[in-house]
Amino acid sequence: MDIKIIKEKNNALLNRRELNLDIGFDGATPSRSELKAKVAAMLNVAQELVIIQKMEKQFGKQAVSAYVKIYENADRMKQVEAKYVIERNAMPEPEVEEEAEEAAEEEGAAEETEAEEAPAE
Structure with a gap:
């Protein structure tokens, strides 16, 4: 992914x-979270302070134009930005850990039922 800063403005x-970016890429269009990390x-x-306001794919090109805002602190970001924009830019929670916890809970439940079903000696 090749990122070029077209315009940068400091909004005191x-x-x-505030940044206007041109992003060149190969393959699939990068997701909001990939662009935010890059x-x-x-x-x-910090990734938490970056807001991707708008991403527009350029027709017929492997390129995206983006409008990005980078806040100095999270409190100011929460005061200024709309709730839906903050939710849209929230980092996705890792699903791998949740799946591992569910599998461990299922194994624990299976062991408990086996212990209950076993005849007492």
């Missing part, structure tokens, strides 16, 4: 930086 009133790493900021 809202304690954020921008955060590139600009050395």
Whole structure:
């Protein structure tokens, strides 16, 4: 993924930086979370403070135009941004851990039923 900063503006009133980006990519269009991680790493900021406001795929090209906001702190972000925008940009929870916990619970339940069904000696 190749990211170019087209325009950068410092918005002191809202304690954020606003960026217009052009992103070139190979294969499938990058997800919001992939783009968020890449921008955060590139600009050395926390992923939680990056908001991807808009992503527009360019017709016939392997490119996306994006409008990104980077806040100085999470409190200001919660004051300024709409709730749905914050939810849209929330980092997905790891599903692997949940599946492992469910499997462990099922195994524990199976062992308990086997112990109950075993005849007492």
